[in-house]
Amino acid sequence: MLAIDVKDLRKQFSVQKNREGLGGALKDLFKREYNEITAVKDISFQIPQGQICGYIGENGAGKSTTIKMLTGILVPTSGHIQVNGFVPFKDREKFVNGIGVVFGQRSQLWWDIGVIESFQLLRKVYRVPEEEFRKRLNELVERLQLGDLLNRPVRKLSLGQRMRCELVASLLHNPSILFLDEPTIGLDIVVKTEIRDFLKKINREQGTTILLTTHDLQDIEALCTRVIMLDDGRIIYDGGLDELKSRWSKGREIQFQFGEQPDIRVLKQQTEGLSGVSWSIDNEVTATMFLPHEINVSDALSRVVGGVADIRDIKIMETNTDEIVREIYKSGSASQETADKLSQYMGERTPESSDGTAAPITKDSSSEKEPVHHG
Numbered sequence: 001m002l003a004i005d006v007k008d009l010r011k012q013f014s015v016q017k018n019r020e021g022l023g024g025a026l027k028d029l030f031k032r033e034y035n036e037i038t039a040v041k042d043i044s045f046q047i048p049q050g051q052i053c054g055y056i057g058e059n060g061a062g063k064s065t066t067i068k069m070l071t072g073i074l075v076p077t078s079g080h081i082q083v084n085g086f087v088p089f090k091d092r093e094k095f096v097n098g099i100g101v102v103f104g105q106r107s108q109l110w111w112d113i114g115v116i117e118s119f120q121l122l123r124k125v126y127r128v129p130e131e132e133f134r135k136r137l138n139e140l141v142e143r144l145q146l147g148d149l150l151n152r153p154v155r156k157l158s159l160g161q162r163m164r165c166e167l168v169a170s171l172l173h174n175p176s177i178l179f180l181d182e183p184t185i186g187l188d189i190v191v192k193t194e195i196r197d198f199l200k201k202i203n204r205e206q207g208t209t210i211l212l213t214t215h216d217l218q219d220i221e222a223l224c225t226r227v228i229m230l231d232d233g234r235i236i237y238d239g240g241l242d243e244l245k246s247r248w249s250k251g252r253e254i255q256f257q258f259g260e261q262p263d264i265r266v267l268k269q270q271t272e273g274l275s276g277v278s279w280s281i282d283n284e285v286t287a288t289m290f291l292p293h294e295i296n297v298s299d300a301l302s303r304v305v306g307g308v309a310d311i312r313d314i315k316i317m318e319t320n321t322d323e324i325v326r327e328i329y330k331s332g333s334a335s336q337e338t339a340d341k342l343s344q345y346m347g348e349r350t351p352e353s354s355d356g357t358a359a360p361i362t363k364d365s366s367s368e369k370e371p372v373h374h375g
Ligand SMILES: Nc1ncnc2c1ncn2[C@@H]1O[C@H](COP(=O)(O)OP(=O)(O)OP(=O)(O)O)[C@@H](O)[C@H]1O
Pocket: 013, 014, 015, 037, 038, 039, 057, 058, 059, 060, 061, 062, 063, 064, 065, 066, 368
């Protein structure tokens, strides 16, 4: 069964226009005018069970709006969604038992009470039997090393400690799908790594499906085999991370360290005839060879190694995903082929139903913009 099935999903918001000046304010009082914002524009994708998929895009691309529709917080304007076989905003009671949600920028824990008490309240919300809850809690507490924190009020936790507690909270009822919206935002590299390792483990051991939005591409590199890239509410890439890199990176770089000062003319002679290969001298003893994708690394390497003496070290430089993704964001399209395909089936459509906010998933998710701290 598919974990997530989305077809032609659209979300429009009506935003009130504010006219300028006192006269404008008075007019606003009597006749309100609205602008339509289309945050998500007829997107379609399917995620099989057990996959970890990255959902990325620039600020305002529509990531959070999608997650909110997938978790039943927002009602779509049009299109179809099934998550675990349920329509999120309709079948909420049954639906929420199968999903876990972490919004990095807001808390699902009660601010002033001890962490363990928040967990107990969540146990009741999700109707988890006490014995099962204890077993699961012990396991999660051990894995995320929360032992000392359980009796502290949430407001006294550091961001990293709170985020580990948020993860436990989202997993207490053993959901099969986890939605993570910026789960590593603001965390230091140690906590980020711990959280990534933990997520990899639960995915591997329990087959948890994970949909993850992030601006940190290291999260994507560490966790995701697939990435969906959004631009202005549309999907501009859906595929493997490796494929994205190889299709979009301009080439590879190999850095050589020599025993003596390299002569650029000699280096160029070695790679003569290899189209697109170029050289630059970095300092007295190192030079870098740039290779377009069409040229085989071993062909180029063997020419240099065979023709130049005294090579001390060779470094093949990793493709920098950040740079690639930045380039794609700038151009707004991951490939011509994708853009062509998209333009065939997308296009502005008339909204079919009004937007709206569904009832809260569990306790209080009514405030859309402000962090929710219970207390
Ligand atoms: N409740 C709302 N009312 C009106 N417009 C909204 C609302 N929520 C989101 N938007 C608009 O929809 C668009 C997409 O916003 P969304 O929060 O989904 O983007 P995002 O990709 O998650 O961005 P970020 O990375 O900054 O969190 C933006 O133009 C945003 O201003």
